[in-house]
Amino acid sequence: MSRYIGIDLGGTAIKHGVVDQKGTVLTSGSTRTPDRGREGILSCMAEIARRYMDLYPILGIGVGTAGAVDFARGRVLGHSPNIPGWGDTPVRELLLERLDLPVAVDNDANCMALAEMHAGAGRGCRSAFFLTLGTGIGSAVVVDGRLLRGAHSLGGEWGHSTIVHNGRMCACGRRGHLEAYASAPALVRRTLELARQGLPSVYAELSDAAAGALDSEEVFKAAAAGDAAAAQALTETASYLADGIASAVNLLDPERIVLGGGMAVAGSPFVGAVVEEVRTRVHSAVTPYVDLVTAELGNRAGFIGAALLLLDSMAGTAG
Amino acid sequence: MSRYIGIDLGGTAIKHGVVDQKGTVLTSGSTRTPDRGREGILSCMAEIARRYMDLYPILGIGVGTAGAVDFARGRVLGHSPNIPGWGDTPVRELLLERLDLPVAVDNDANCMALAEMHAGAGRGCRSAFFLTLGTGIGSAVVVDGRLLRGAHSLGGEWGHSTIVHNGRMCACGRRGHLEAYASAPALVRRTLELARQGLPSVYAELSDAAAGALDSEEVFKAAAAGDAAAAQALTETASYLADGIASAVNLLDPERIVLGGGMAVAGSPFVGAVVEEVRTRVHSAVTPYVDLVTAELGNRAGFIGAALLLLDSMAGTAG
Numbered sequence: 042m043s044r045y046i047g048i049d050l051g052g053t054a055i056k057h058g059v060v061d062q063k064g065t066v067l068t069s070g071s072t073r074t075p076d077r078g079r080e081g082i083l084s085c086m087a088e089i090a091r092r093y094m095d096l097y098p099i100l101g102i103g104v105g106t107a108g109a110v111d112f113a114r115g116r117v118l119g120h121s122p123n124i125p126g127w128g129d130t131p132v133r134e135l136l137l138e139r140l141d142l143p144v145a146v147d148n149d150a151n152c153m154a155l156a157e158m159h160a161g162a163g164r165g166c167r168s169a170f171f172l173t174l175g176t177g178i179g180s181a182v183v184v185d186g187r188l189l190r191g192a193h194s195l196g197g198e199w200g201h202s203t204i205v206h207n208g209r210m211c212a213c214g215r216r217g218h219l220e221a222y223a224s225a226p227a228l229v230r231r232t233l234e235l236a237r238q239g240l241p242s243v244y245a246e247l248s249d250a251a252a253g254a255l256d257s258e259e260v261f262k263a264a265a266a267g268d269a270a271a272a273q274a275l276t277e278t279a280s281y282l283a284d285g286i287a288s289a290v291n292l293l294d295p296e297r298i299v300l301g302g303g304m305a306v307a308g309s310p311f312v313g314a315v316v317e318e319v320r321t322r323v324h325s326a327v328t329p330y331v332d333l334v335t336a337e338l339g340n341r342a343g344f345i346g347a348a349l350l351l352l353d354s355m356a357g358t359a360g
Numbered sequence: 361m362s363r364y365i366g367i368d369l370g371g372t373a374i375k376h377g378v379v380d381q382k383g384t385v386l387t388s389g390s391t392r393t394p395d396r397g398r399e400g401i402l403s404c405m406a407e408i409a410r411r412y413m414d415l416y417p418i419l420g421i422g423v424g425t426a427g428a429v430d431f432a433r434g435r436v437l438g439h440s441p442n443i444p445g446w447g448d449t450p451v452r453e454l455l456l457e458r459l460d461l462p463v464a465v466d467n468d469a470n471c472m473a474l475a476e477m478h479a480g481a482g483r484g485c486r487s488a489f490f491l492t493l494g495t496g497i498g499s500a501v502v503v504d505g506r507l508l509r510g511a512h513s514l515g516g517e518w519g520h521s522t523i524v525h526n527g528r529m530c531a532c533g534r535r536g537h538l539e540a541y542a543s544a545p546a547l548v549r550r551t552l553e554l555a556r557q558g559l560p561s562v563y564a565e566l567s568d569a570a571a572g573a574l575d576s577e578e579v580f581k582a583a584a585a586g587d588a589a590a591a592q593a594l595t596e597t598a599s600y601l602a603d604g605i606a607s608a609v610n611l612l613d614p615e616r617i618v619l620g621g622g623m624a625v626a627g628s629p630f631v632g633a634v635v636e637e638v639r640t641r642v643h644s645a646v647t648p649y650v651d652l653v654t655a656e657l658g659n660r661a662g663f664i665g666a667a668l669l670l671l672d673s674m675a676g677t678a679g
Binding site: 180 | 428437487499501508509512513514516517521522524525526527532534600603606610611613614640644645
């Protein structure tokens with residue numbers, strides 16, 4: 042049996058485990074993300090890996106991380122606001138020095154997609170479109186069983202697709218992007234805006250401090266309890282999201298669409314509304330084929346997919 | 361040498377020719393599209409093919425046509441407003457009966473992309489994104505040297521991506537699509553609108569009949585001659601188009617972007633404006649890689665690509 046170590050680097054925790062070639066988790070754990078910059082993180086990863094290497098014969102190590110990654114070179118690009126000192130790091134090179142094992146590195150959305158394709162909601166599909174809804178909106182595309190990374194490893198940035206020409210400012214500094222309308226912070230902002238505009242809401246008289254602490258989970262609960270501002274914000278968010286999904290589906294015609302992240306909970310009215318809206322917004326020939334499901338592996342998808350990167354990199358990459 | 365017949369079915373003309381496996385045209389011609397429905401068109405195609413089969417040893421026949429095509433089954437789907445009686449036709453089956461040669465059928469945007477990849481602006485690329493700007497906006501995606509047709513042969517419909525949430529009505533009956541903002545008819549409509557709103561323009565006092573006859577080529581000429589309404593409409597169109605292209609590029613990260621169709625003329629200020637706007641609208645990491653060019657094969661791309669369908673279908677398809 043082939044065994045791989047998967048490491049999922051997040052701003053607060055490193056999730057990790059040993060995974061076989063089918064995506065089955067043999068053992069797993071979680072470690073606080075060290076705050077000592079690049080060296081601290083790499084040492085922590087190497088330590089985690091050595092512990093697993095004592096227990097199992099390991100064929101390689103995969104690392105998933107937020108932000109843009111040059112998969113071919115195993116390098117994290119640019120900045121990483123949530124993980125100080127991590128941007129522009131040749132992760133593969135530096136881990137190889139420490140561990141002498143094959144290393145693959147990719148962004149978290151691609152890892153999630155790989156995990157779900159092998160062992161979750163994408164099982165059995167040859168093509169799929171993945172969206173993760175959280176603080177940001179991540180995405181990944183699988184075509185012919187392989188991740189579409191693009192010519193410069195920069196593809197899959199669907200959160201920064203335009204759905205409103207010259208619209209709201211996005212965190213990336215450009216305008217009208219899906220992420221500016223359908224991410225968790227966008228949902229919270231819109232709920233507060235509607236409450237202040239007079240829609241009946243528990244959030245109408247919220248202090249600035251309380252407003253700043255509000256998260257999307259609470260908005261979901263409030264909507265379920267009948268809060269008009271929360272419900273209206275969720276309806277709008279579903280509609281924006283559906284526009285974004287429909288455009289990608291019109292282009293890619295994937296076998297399946299998989300929604301992940303905290304806002305995508307199986308069976309929730311929100312996901313139901315998104316599905317309905319996507320059906321009315323895609324090209325009519327595609328409507329009968331819309332197969333939208335929620336992710337199955339939750340926050341384990343990151344390290345499972347990271348481990349599977351090594352299988353995927355051996356098989357080559359679409360680009 | 362392998363030789364294929366390519367047939368490009370349009371509303372007014374059938375363009376056709378014999379093409380080798382490199383996309384070189386050995387001979388070509390054009391025939392008026394018969395107005396006798398499905399049977400008339402199929403008989404005409406068979407006649408064209410037989411004439412070429414007398415001249416060359418032919419390995420197969422490719423047909424390009426407007427609208428949605430089920431490539432796997434060689435079948436034109438749905439309706440075909442510009443070619444009465446052509447919708448929902450099993451083209452491959454019916455041509456096979458007449459000619460006893462391998463037949464492949466695909467939509468015109470995919471044919472254009474194949475032709476440009478082999479013998480035009482996409483030569484040497486492994487991945488590319490194609491847009492054709494005309495009465496409608498067609499698109500095609502090449503990944504890893506192969507057309508991305510999608511799981512149900514329905515991909516590549518980027519003209520129907522949303523760039524303005526709940527925006528202008530599109531010809532397809534849905535709202536806010538790129539085609540409703542950046543196609544040739546949209547450009548003409550917007551020019552007339554701006555002229556009527558008071559922008560200095562030769563079109564300010566146009567009769568309804570003259571307005572109905574206005575085409576995008578004249579708008580381009582008027583803009584070049586200093587017409588304010590035409591110039592403003594072109595600027596807006598470039599900006600909408602750039603939004604649509606940037607979103608696709610963020611998702612696909614293609615090696616090259618190829619603009620075709622009547623509105624894409626190499627070296628024109630319009631294409632220059634589109635390139636500049638795409639650079640400012642894509643994800644910033646992608647900006648240095650934006651390589652946008654105009655198509656090279658003009659209206660021969662349709663039949664050349666149709667002929668090359670047979671090569672492509674032998675190599676398999678990404679989906």
